[in-house]
Amino acid sequence: MIKSLLYRFFAFPLRSQFYETLKLTIIYILIYMAFNKRVKIKALLEKDYTDQDATIMGWVRTKRSNKNVSFIAINDGSSIKNFQVVADPNLINEEILKKATTGACLKVSGKIVTSQGAGQQNELNASKIEILGEADPEKYPLQPKKHSLEFLREIAHLRVRTNTFGAVFRVRHALAFAVHKYFNDKGFFYIHTPIITASDAEGAGETFKVTTFDLKNPPLTADGKIDYKADFFERETNLTVSGQLEGELAAMGLADIYTFGPTFRAENSNTTRHLAEFWMIEPEMAFYDAEDNQDLAEDFLKYIISYALENCKDDIEFLDKRAQEEESTKKANQRSEMGLLERLQFVVENEFQRLTYTEAIDVLKNSNYNKKKKFQYLIEDWGVDLQSEHERYLVEKHFKKPVILTDYPKEIKAFYMRQNDDGKTVAAMDILFPGIGEIVGGSQREERLDLLTKRMEEMNIPTEEMWWYLDTRRFGSTPHAGFGLGFERLVLFVTGMGNIRDVIAFPRTPGHAEF
RNA sequence: UCCUCCUUAGCUCAGUUGGUUAGAGCACAUGACUGUUAAUCAUGGGGUCCUAGGUUCAAGCCCUAGAGGGGGAGCCA
Numbered sequence: 001m002i003k004s005l006l007y008r009f010f011a012f013p014l015r016s017q018f019y020e021t022l023k024l025t026i027i028y029i030l031i032y033m034a035f036n037k038r039v040k041i042k043a044l045l046e047k048d049y050t051d052q053d054a055t056i057m058g059w060v061r062t063k064r065s066n067k068n069v070s071f072i073a074i075n076d077g078s079s080i081k082n083f084q085v086v087a088d089p090n091l092i093n094e095e096i097l098k099k100a101t102t103g104a105c106l107k108v109s110g111k112i113v114t115s116q117g118a119g120q121q122n123e124l125n126a127s128k129i130e131i132l133g134e135a136d137p138e139k140y141p142l143q144p145k146k147h148s149l150e151f152l153r154e155i156a157h158l159r160v161r162t163n164t165f166g167a168v169f170r171v172r173h174a175l176a177f178a179v180h181k182y183f184n185d186k187g188f189f190y191i192h193t194p195i196i197t198a199s200d201a202e203g204a205g206e207t208f209k210v211t212t213f214d215l216k217n218p219p220l221t222a223d224g225k226i227d228y229k230a231d232f233f234e235r236e237t238n239l240t241v242s243g244q245l246e247g248e249l250a251a252m253g254l255a256d257i258y259t260f261g262p263t264f265r266a267e268n269s270n271t272t273r274h275l276a277e278f279w280m281i282e283p284e285m286a287f288y289d290a291e292d293n294q295d296l297a298e299d300f301l302k303y304i305i306s307y308a309l310e311n312c313k314d315d316i317e318f319l320d321k322r323a324q325e326e327e328s329t330k331k332a333n334q335r336s337e338m339g340l341l342e343r344l345q346f347v348v349e350n351e352f353q354r355l356t357y358t359e360a361i362d363v364l365k366n367s368n369y370n371k372k373k374k375f376q377y378l379i380e381d382w383g384v385d386l387q388s389e390h391e392r393y394l395v396e397k398h399f400k401k402p403v404i405l406t407d408y409p410k411e412i413k414a415f416y417m418r419q420n421d422d423g424k425t426v427a428a429m430d431i432l433f434p435g436i437g438e439i440v441g442g443s444q445r446e447e448r449l450d451l452l453t454k455r456m457e458e459m460n461i462p463t464e465e466m467w468w469y470l471d472t473r474r475f476g477s478t479p480h481a482g483f484g485l486g487f488e489r490l491v492l493f494v495t496g497m498g499n500i501r502d503v504i505a506f507p508r509t510p511g512h513a514e515f
Numbered sequence: 516u517c518c519u520c521c522u523u524a525g526c527u528c529a530g531u532u533g534g535u536u537a538g539a540g541c542a543c544a545u546g547a548c549u550g551u552u553a554a555u556c557a558u559g560g561g562g563u564c565c566u567a568g569g570u571u572c573a574a575g576c577c578c579u580a581g582a583g584g585g586g587g588a589g590c591c592a
Contacts, residue, residue, distance in 0.1 A: 061553085062552080062553060062554090064550095064551045064552070064553095064554050064555095065551085065554095066547090066548055066549070066550080066551075066554090066555095067547085067548065067549075068548090068549050068550080069549075069550060069551080070551090071550075071551050071552075071554085073552080073553095082552095084551090084552080086550080086551095102542090115550090116550055117550055117551060117552070118550095118551095118552080119551085119552045120552085137542080137543060137544095138525080138542095138543060138544090139525085140525095141525070141526080142526095143525085143526065143541070143542050143543095143553085144541090144542085144553045145526070145527080145540095145541055145542075145553060146526095146527080146541095146553085147526065147527080148526085148527070150584065150585065151526070151527090153584095154584095205590065205591070206590090242592095263592080265590085265591075265592085267589095267590055267591075268516055268590090269516095269589085269590065269591075270516085271586095271587080271588085271589090271590095271591095272585095272586080272587090273591085273592080274590080274591070274592085275592090278592070279592095280592060281592095376588085387588085387589090388587095388588080388589090389588095436592095437591090437592095438591070438592065439592070440592075441591080441592065484592060485592070486591085486592025487592085488592080489592060490592095499585090499586095
């Protein structure tokens, strides 16, 4: 229909002078639009545009000039790779070239030609350069050189313009997308659990309070306490520390669900693997037992890592090289045995090591580290919580691969975990990864109302406030399981970065909420 | 929160047992160069040595306190 209209419009000369003029104008506009249509650099690198006109827009990374020619490396974020613009000072105004400094944003139109230089296949011969936004080179803090991650953290609003952070955030996106794809393909439903909750009984640490009160002058009850009944929600509320409990409710009807949302912990943790605001993925599955849960977690991790390896090849190769350079500055005994790419490949191709807490204690007890007292905390008795030095020994020294630890003593785990028949342990699982420690924590849930209620009472969890949670055990209860995966820890592992603050665009940690 | 290390030019870092005018590379400016690859070469500008106090004839360097940052521990994802 449209095709035939266009055909008639352009193919048959019309008598009217007006239509002739209109036709020419439209043809001109179409050519202009085609010529000016922005092409992403990723597309220029993937398809053959040789001898075609193109327009690119992006930020200047470096400019190299001599009397006869300027080379401008442009990056538009679509790829880690820059595209080289060649500017002839006879064609491009000197003032424009002068303003095309590192950090400036440019629109460049011209012809894509085969490069005469060695560093790239094609380049753009500029016929027109437009400065979209200048960047005063005296003040612009990013230079075409290596900056420290600590310095870049202070300019988090600009660091997305660097190779490293561009790569990190493209990989982060791929991983996030893969999470949804994996669960969707498996028939899971994405549930949005609340960010504001009234329950602080989830047993996951300090919370951020949510209130509309004037903090200097909150309404008080007769006995002088803060009167939360007068607050917006008519009760004490805080930011969520986990979507798990609500996730369980949803799984008791939709069977297989997952959550992927922001999570908050107000703990004063100053480490390379904790954030006050982070993103957590929490699948919850009805009819799954502990082993089904482990199988799913392992398969899921392998899938999303493979997805990133396949879809972010350039970025991960860059990060691999970066990590190698970083490693070479470390002392020999602190270097990891595998490079980033190798490590990712290894995780995808090998089975995770599964063992119980009890077996792990045996391994640690008999280890040379324990005998030679190399551990700061020596392993003596069954029942102690494992320190991170022990976890690291198991993963990095003993098994040298991801480890799934199961069946922990009930005393050191949460109230909702299913009690094993031995009366001592619960059906918990932690997945430990080299370098980052615990990446997944999960369990089969206690589905038996009597046992759950008893355990809650033992651990001083208010059963009355949690009536809605216990209702799932009262009505149509069934074995079910789930786990939580810290998204940033995963990104940390896949990108090979060392600090969790460098894998989220605008990190929130104690004392830091800028940007 | 605890332990530990660090803070010198816009950035990355030297700076000797305390000694007189604090250096380098990159960045920036100017110039040179017929195609560069974080281009190269030459010249130049650029400093509250984190802050406050103290010791000393003399402090970037030593002492005390504070601030900021890194790493480790705990908590955990």
